[in-house]
Amino acid sequence: MQHGPLYRLHRFLAARSFYALALCSLLALGVLAGRIVLSDTFGFRFLVWNLFLAWVPYLLSLLTEALHRPAAPRRLAAALTGCGWLLFFPNAPYLVTDFVHLPGARGVPWWYDVGLLAIFAWTGCFLGVVSLWRMQRVVRRSAGAAAAWVFVLLAAGLGGLGVYLGRFGRWNSWDLLLAPAHVLADLHAVLGDTRALREALGVTGLFAALLIACFATFVSVRPRLTAEEA
Numbered sequence: 001m002q003h004g005p006l007y008r009l010h011r012f013l014a015a016r017s018f019y020a021l022a023l024c025s026l027l028a029l030g031v032l033a034g035r036i037v038l039s040d041t042f043g044f045r046f047l048v049w050n051l052f053l054a055w056v057p058y059l060l061s062l063l064t065e066a067l068h069r070p071a072a073p074r075r076l077a078a079a080l081t082g083c084g085w086l087l088f089f090p091n092a093p094y095l096v097t098d099f100v101h102l103p104g105a106r107g108v109p110w111w112y113d114v115g116l117l118a119i120f121a122w123t124g125c126f127l128g129v130v131s132l133w134r135m136q137r138v139v140r141r142s143a144g145a146a147a148a149w150v151f152v153l154l155a156a157g158l159g160g161l162g163v164y165l166g167r168f169g170r171w172n173s174w175d176l177l178l179a180p181a182h183v184l185a186d187l188h189a190v191l192g193d194t195r196a197l198r199e200a201l202g203v204t205g206l207f208a209a210l211l212i213a214c215f216a217t218f219v220s221v222r223p224r225l226t227a228e229e230a
Contacts, residue, residue: 017130024123031116039108053091054124060085061131088173090162092128096121097167129218160208
């Protein structure tokens with residue numbers, strides 16, 4: 001039976017968890033809107049920007065998957081978008097660190113802000129895990145299952161390091177392109193400071209473990225891929 005373009009688009013989006021991710025994002029934004037009404041301020045508005053950045057690796061993973069074809073030019077394009085994915089990947093779990101902004105404004109119950117930040121953190125981790133899963137599929141098609149799992153571990157480690165650089169170094173993903181020497185100098189300074197190095201290793205390891213735990217949970221509960229998803 002021939003299906004129309006809308007049905008094929010629906011299948012494409014459903015196979016990539018788009019609807020669930022969009023629902024989580026809308027719920028997060030809705031709860032944030034409720035906070036704005038409660039407090040009569042635009043506090044926590046940075047969460048909107050952080051959520052947008054968390055969507056970037058997800059979209060780049062879909063683009064990388066679409067470009068990954070046998071033709072050499074397409075593979076080169078996929079490699080470039082894959083590098084872009086890795087650059088922005090830490091923005092997804094980074095939302096977890098926004099708990100540092102507790103307690104929030106007066107007039108807003110503490111439990112409301114905890115719930116608000118939890119929804120954003122969950123959505124960020126969900127976006128990161130789905131994008132990592134799509135990228136793992138690309139690597140598996142190119143290099144096999146073992147290499148794909150090594151890729152997951154490396155990506156989780158680099159993601160944890162990116163969270164550290166973002167929260168403690170206040171670096172952005174694009175700073176690795178615009179100011180690489182400054183980022184490397186910052187890392188070099190950390191290596192020379194025992195206390196800072198312990199903190200960097202701790203944050204990196206903790207967020208790598210969080211990503212691996214979330215990823216393992218996701219792939220274990222997700223049904224086997226159908227032929228349409230493969």
